[in-house]
Amino acid sequence: MPQGDKDKYTDKQKRKAAHIEKSYERKGVPSDKAEARAWATVNKQSGGGNRTGGSGQNKSDRSKAASRSDSAKQAAATRKAGSRSASLQDQTKAELMAKARSKNIRGRSTMRKQQLVDALRRAN
Template sequence: MPRGEKSKYTDKQQHKAEHIEQSYEQKGVPKDEAEARAWATVNKQTGGGERKGGSGRAKSETAKRADRKDSAYRAAKARSGDAPNQRPARTTRSGSTSLTELTRDELMQRARERDVRGRSTMRKDELIKALS
């Protein structure tokens, strides 16, 4: 069962969680497990409930979009039976759209290719921002 107060979530997030939960239940997942998975998915995709103030790190819309696309890609692969729980090797990941999944070295290489100024002193999150 999911922990925590859910009143801080937007109506859209709550609706999404209900929809995901129903989908899991139709697949035969027990209700408590389906609910926990649904909220975990909503949290990953949207960064959790509504927050006031500046606590925590916010994901950029680009990063969220890329994560959703990557998640949909993995789900489609799982449905088709292609390596359901395995990620592709790092060397074959050049087609990935999510910069957040790349290592700092890989980001640095992309920044070098695009001739991003000041890249040598940038941290990973700064490189992601510069490449987005």
Template sequence: MPRGSKAKYTEKQKDQAESIERSYERKGVPQSEAEARAWATVNKQSGGGNRSGGSGQEKSKQAKAQSRSSSAKRAAASRQGIPRSDSLERETKDELMKKARSRNIPGRSTMRKQELIQALKKAS
């Protein structure tokens, strides 16, 4: 018998698994094997149980607009070829680290965010 609770599955998914299971049983597959195959099929088709949260959460209209605006500003700055200091300040440490890596700045792995900004300004 398959492991795990089926509580997070929708009724539609449960009905689908039951239908698939009956189909396998009519073909002579043992009940436990039919159930396992049925749930494997449902998982493959729908990605598993209906889970709340996760990456499916939608951004608010305001958050989307802010992301677009910030992306457009960064794109405009990069088209000019001059990294603006305030644009570097708004980037995360990981983003700064990637830029430092691409410019092969020595000692970047031990630098703090402000040190990375200074090193990137010097390198450009």
């Protein structure tokens, strides 16, 4: 299927995209951008073309939603893992305060950021 071909979309999806496109044009968005935004909205809501033979032909709506959810959870875990590996110096004072609280460092509430960093390094 060539890029931009809408054969795999249902009539309902095509009507929805046309309605959204008209709405954007009434708001002053140029026609080409309005069309792109409309189809992006339809794709976001329904996961793309739904006619049989498309890439998602054997997936139910529930399965598609679960896949998106799993993907979002994996992305969040990756971001969280990245923040763990960041040095103490790169973290915010609030993050350092939370770590100091979990390690039960005394006097943490009156410490400045560098003092928290030093105390956490000593605690490890």
